[in-house]
Amino acid sequence: MTTNPPDATPGSTEASTSEPSDTKKHAPLVLPEHGELDARAVAPPALFHERAAALGVSFAPGEIERLGLYLGYLLWTNERMNLTAIRDAGEAWMRHILDSLALLGPLSELEDGSAVIDVGSGGGVPGIPLAIVLPQLRFTLLEATTKKARFLEQVAKRLDLENVEVVNERAERAAADGSEHRGRFDAVVARALGPLRVAVELTVPFGRVGSLILLVKGERADEELADARKALHALHATHSGTIETSTGRIVVLEKRRETPRIYPRKVGDPKRSPL
Numbered sequence: 001m002t003t004n005p006p007d008a009t010p011g012s013t014e015a016s017t018s019e020p021s022d023t024k025k026h027a028p029l030v031l032p033e034h035g036e037l038d039a040r041a042v043a044p045p046a047l048f049h050e051r052a053a054a055l056g057v058s059f060a061p062g063e064i065e066r067l068g069l070y071l072g073y074l075l076w077t078n079e080r081m082n083l084t085a086i087r088d089a090g091e092a093w094m095r096h097i098l099d100s101l102a103l104l105g106p107l108s109e110l111e112d113g114s115a116v117i118d119v120g121s122g123g124g125v126p127g128i129p130l131a132i133v134l135p136q137l138r139f140t141l142l143e144a145t146t147k148k149a150r151f152l153e154q155v156a157k158r159l160d161l162e163n164v165e166v167v168n169e170r171a172e173r174a175a176a177d178g179s180e181h182r183g184r185f186d187a188v189v190a191r192a193l194g195p196l197r198v199a200v201e202l203t204v205p206f207g208r209v210g211s212l213i214l215l216v217k218g219e220r221a222d223e224e225l226a227d228a229r230k231a232l233h234a235l236h237a238t239h240s241g242t243i244e245t246s247t248g249r250i251v252v253l254e255k256r257r258e259t260p261r262i263y264p265r266k267v268g269d270p271k272r273s274p275l
Contacts (some may be wrong), residue, residue, distance in 0.1 A: 029077065029147070031154050037072030040089040044068065048093045051246060057101055059133070066132045066159050067097055073155050074123050081147055083123035095247060099191070100126035102245040103214055104133070106252060107187060112136040114186040119171050119203050120144070120193050124152050126216065127189070131156075131164045138163050140181070144170045170267050175205035177261040183208050191216035194271060196224035196251065197231040201270040204235040205259040213237065213253040221249040231275035235259055 034042075044064065052059075071092050078084055086092050103126055107116065114137050118127030121141040131139040141156075141164060143149040149168035156164040167174060167181070174181045188207045193199035196215065203213050217224060225239060232238065236257035243250040264270055 029080070029150055029154065031073055031158055032076060034069060034072075037069070037076055038089060041072040041075050041092065042068035044093045044097070045090045048098060051094070051098055052101060055101060055104070057104060063133055067129055069159060070124065070128050070132065070155060071096065073158065077151055078123070083148065083151065096125045097129050099216060099245065099247055100129035101133070102243065102250060103130060103189060103216075105243065106212055106214060107134060107137065110137060110186055113138065115140065115184060116187045116189060117142055117181070117185045117206050119188060119190040119206065121152060122148055122192070124155060126191055128152070128155060128161070128164070130189070131161050132159065135163055138165070140165045140167055140185070142167045142169065142171060142174055144168070171202040172264045172267045172270065175202070175264050181206060183258065186211050188213045189216075195227065195274065196221070197228035197274045198270050200228055200231040200235050200237060200253070201264050201275060204237045204253070204255055205264055207255040209255055209258060211255050212240070213255065215251045215253070216248065217251050218248045221251050225251065234275050235263060
């Protein structure tokens with residue numbers, strides 16, 4: 001994928017209501033063949049191409065097809081376990097894929113081989129779409145829920161994403177002092193980690209000094225930034241700017257100094273008692 005300057009600035013319940021048997025409930029997820037996926041998910045709507053062009057994005061051969069297969073797997077699996085509240089294929093292209101592509105600007109400036117972590121990857125957004133279109137970067141998908149992590153592993157294997165690693169762990173443990181993942185990444189991305197002052201504690205410790213932390217937020221981003229002033233100070237991060245997108249905003253932070261050893265706090269503490 002290449003990017004060019006645009007012309008203008010631009011529930012966690014199971015889907016099924018019936019209780020599965022113990023055998024089905026604990027059976028490993030097996031993704032279907034390509035032909036069994038919803039054709040509406042695999043092919044993007046015309047509006048997607050228009051919005052991507054407005055972002056200055058052009059696709060390398062095979063990237064659109066792989067993005068479509070990813071969405072097909074996501075929506076197929078979502079009928080069996082909760083991965084996303086979005087069930088409409090067209091909306092998924094706009095909200096999942098296009099939202100992910102909005103991160104391309106800052107990420108495309110990283111050197112080849114740079115390491116990026118997607119904290120709380122869930123169903124793989126934004127990590128998997130970014131890994132498809134930025135094959136020169138290495139992506140770690142961090143997901144605490146085991147069944148979601150297994151889905152991410154299968155999708156990465158089916159799509160031959162050799163630049164993807166899946167880590168099944170809580171952010172508080174994975175970024176704790178002494179962890180192999182702490183202070184290792186050139187960029188940190190996250191979506192739906194809760195209020196900004198919570199997300200800051202769960203993301204900044206993963207970055208090296210000078211790294212970017214890109215947080216996908218909604219229209220309340222400015223209000224959340226004001227509330228996160230104390231957290232940013234404690235984590236030694238500063239607000240570098242905010243990128244407007246078609247569906248919200250991306251808050252860009254920069255890690256200025258090493259994270260104090262006490263952060264992140266114990267599992268659950270950032271959410272129970274935000275900084």
